[in-house]
Amino acid sequence: MLATAIIVFREVVEAALVIGIVMAASRGVIGRGRWVWSGVAAGLLAACIVAGFADKLAEAAAGAGQELFNAAVLFSAVIMLGWHNVWMRRHGRELAQEMNRVGRAVTAGERPLYALALVVGLAVLREGAEVVLFLYGIASAESGTALAMLGGGALGLALGAIVGLTLYFGLLKIPVRHFFTVTSWLILFLAAGLASQGAAYLVQADWLPPLGRTVWNTSDLLSEDSLAGQVLHTLVGYVSRPDGVQILFYLSTLVIIASLMRVFRDKPRRPAA
Amino acid sequence: MLDRIRFASGAALAMALLAQSAVYAAEAYTLTIKDHRFSPATLEVPAGQKIKLVVKNEDPTPEEFESKPLKREKVVSGNSEITLTIGPLDPGSYAFFGEFHQESAQGQVIAK
Numbered sequence: 102m103l104a105t106a107i108i109v110f111r112e113v114v115e116a117a118l119v120i121g122i123v124m125a126a127s128r129g130v131i132g133r134g135r136w137v138w139s140g141v142a143a144g145l146l147a148a149c150i151v152a153g154f155a156d157k158l159a160e161a162a163a164g165a166g167q168e169l170f171n172a173a174v175l176f177s178a179v180i181m182l183g184w185h186n187v188w189m190r191r192h193g194r195e196l197a198q199e200m201n202r203v204g205r206a207v208t209a210g211e212r213p214l215y216a217l218a219l220v221v222g223l224a225v226l227r228e229g230a231e232v233v234l235f236l237y238g239i240a241s242a243e244s245g246t247a248l249a250m251l252g253g254g255a256l257g258l259a260l261g262a263i264v265g266l267t268l269y270f271g272l273l274k275i276p277v278r279h280f281f282t283v284t285s286w287l288i289l290f291l292a293a294g295l296a297s298q299g300a301a302y303l304v305q306a307d308w309l310p311p312l313g314r315t316v317w318n319t320s321d322l323l324s325e326d327s328l329a330g331q332v333l334h335t336l337v338g339y340v341s342r343p344d345g346v347q348i349l350f351y352l353s354t355l356v357i358i359a360s361l362m363r364v365f366r367d368k369p370r371r372p373a374a
Numbered sequence: 375m376l377d378r379i380r381f382a383s384g385a386a387l388a389m390a391l392l393a394q395s396a397v398y399a400a401e402a403y404t405l406t407i408k409d410h411r412f413s414p415a416t417l418e419v420p421a422g423q424k425i426k427l428v429v430k431n432e433d434p435t436p437e438e439f440e441s442k443p444l445k446r447e448k449v450v451s452g453n454s455e456i457t458l459t460i461g462p463l464d465p466g467s468y469a470f471f472g473e474f475h476q477e478s479a480q481g482q483v484i485a486k
Contacts, residue, residue: 104477155436156451164457167448231438234449235474238435305446307459320442342445 105253108235111259111331116144117265118335119224122291123217125272125286126185128269130212140218144225151226168306171227178223181216183291183358187284188213190362233238264332285362287336293354294338300350301340304318313345402426402457407437407450410475421465421485430455437479441470444483461485 119141120137127133128262151170158166189212230253239250275283303309320341333339338351398436403425406413410433419425419453439456440447444463450456463485472479 108476109475155449156454159451159454159456160451167456231449234436234438238437238452238474241435302446305448305458314445325442342443344445 102249102253102257105236105250106240106256106260109232109254109257111257112232112235113258113261114264114328114331115335116221116224116228117261118268118332119291120221120269121265122284122287123221124269126189126281126288127212127214127217128273128280128284129215133214133217136214136218138223140221141225143218144222144245147222147226148229150231152237155230155234157338158315164278165306166307169308172299172302172306174223174227174303176294178220179292179296179299179354180224181220182288182295183354183361185213185216185220186288186358187361187365188216189281189285190366191283192367199204204335209279264328289355289358290337291335292358293351294335296354297338297340297343297347297351300347301344304344304346309346311344315342316345316348318342332345385439402428404428404430404479405439407431407433407472407479409433410472410478412470412472412479412481415481415482416484418484418486419461419463422462424459425461425463427458427460427483428455429458436474438473439470440473441468441483443468444470447471447473 119142123137124133127137154165158170160166162169192212234252236250240247272280272284272287300309304311318341323333323339323341325331325334325339325341328343330339340347390445401420401423403417403419405417405427406411407430429448429450431437431452431454433440436452437450438447439450439458444460446458446460448458459477460483463483468483468485470481
C-alpha cells in the first residue's frame with residue numbers, strides 16, 4: 102500500500118503544484134473554480150483515454166509517439182502560460198487600479214481563464230495517464246489487493262493535494278500589491294521548466310540533439326526523487342543532469358515570454374485592445 | 375506570438391532534418407521484462423556509440439522503463455515492446471528500473 106501511495110504521490114504532486122499556482126494566479130476572478138475544476142475533470146478523462154490507447158500511442162510516429170505526445174502536451178502548456186502572462190501585462194494597469202480602489206484582488210476583466218484551465222487539464226492528463234496505467238496494472242495482476250491499492254492511491258492523492266494546498270495558501274499570504282507580480286514570475290519559471298522537459302522528450306525521440314549530455318550532475322546534491330528536488334523540478338524546472346538543449350529551451354522560453362510581456366505591456370497611449 | 379511561430383517552425387524544420395540523420399548507425403540490444411524483472415539485469419553495451427534498446431514486456435501488465443542517469447522514461451504496455459535510442463555513453467554503469475514494480479524490476483546498463 103505504501104509503495105502504491107509513493108508512486109501515486111510522485112505523479113500527483115506535479116499536477117497539484119500547477120493547480121496551486123493557477124488557483125493563485127486566478128485569485129479574485131468569479132467562476133474560476135468552475136474553469137479550473139473543469140480542467141481537472143477533462144484532464145482525468147483524457148488521461149483514461151490516453152492510458153487505454155497507450156500501446157497504439159507508443160507505436161505511432163515510428164515508435165516515438167509517446168515522446169512526441171508528451172512534448173506536444175508540454176509545449177501547449179508553455180504557450181498557454183506565456184499567453185496568460187502577456188495578457189496580465191497588458192491589463193495590468195486596470196487590475197492594479199481596481200485592486201488599489203478596493204484594497205484587495207477582485208475580479209478585473211475576464212482574464213484568460215480558458216488558458217489556465219487548459220494548463221491544468223494538460224498537467225492532469227500527463228501525470229494522470231501514468232497513474233491510471235499503474236493502478237490498472239496492479240488491479241488486473243494481483244487479486245485481493247484492490248483494497249490496498251485503493252487505499253494507497255487515495256493516500257498518495259491526499260499527500261499530493263496537501264503539497265498543492267500548502268503552495269496555494271502560502272501564496273495567498275503575499276501582500277496584494279506584490280501578488281500578481283509573484284504569480285507572473287512563478288508562471289514564467291513554470292513555463293521554462295516545462296519547455297525544458299519537452300526538450301528532453303524530443304531528445305529521447307531522437308528529434309533533437311542533446312547538445313552536450315549531462316552539462317552538470319547535481320544528483321548527489323539534490324536528487325529529483327527527493328520531495329524538495331521534485332518540487333523544485335516543477336516550480337523552477339530543476340534538473341540534476343540537464344542536456345545542453347534543455348538549458349537552451351529553458352533560457353529561450355524565459356527570454357521569449359519576458360520579451361513578449363515587455364512588448365505588449367500596457368502603455369497609456371496605446372488604445373485598449 | 376509571431377516570433378514564437380517563426381521560432382517554432384524553424385525548430386520543427388531543424389528537428390526533421392536531424393531526425394533523418396539519426397535513423398542510421400544504431401546497434402540493437404534487447405531487455406525483456408518477465409514477472410516484473412528485467413533480463414538480462416545487467417546489459418553490456420559498447421561505450422561511445424549510439425545504441426538501440428528494445429524493451430520487451432512479456433507481462434500482461436504495463437511497466438514504465440525509467441533511468442535517471444540515461445535520462446529515459448517510457449511506458450511499455452503489457453505484451454508489447456518499445457524502442458529507445460541511448461548513448462553515445464561514457465564508460466560506466468547506468469541504473470534503470472521499472473517504475474511500476476520497483477521492488478523487483480531493477481537493472482543496469484554497463485558501457486565498456
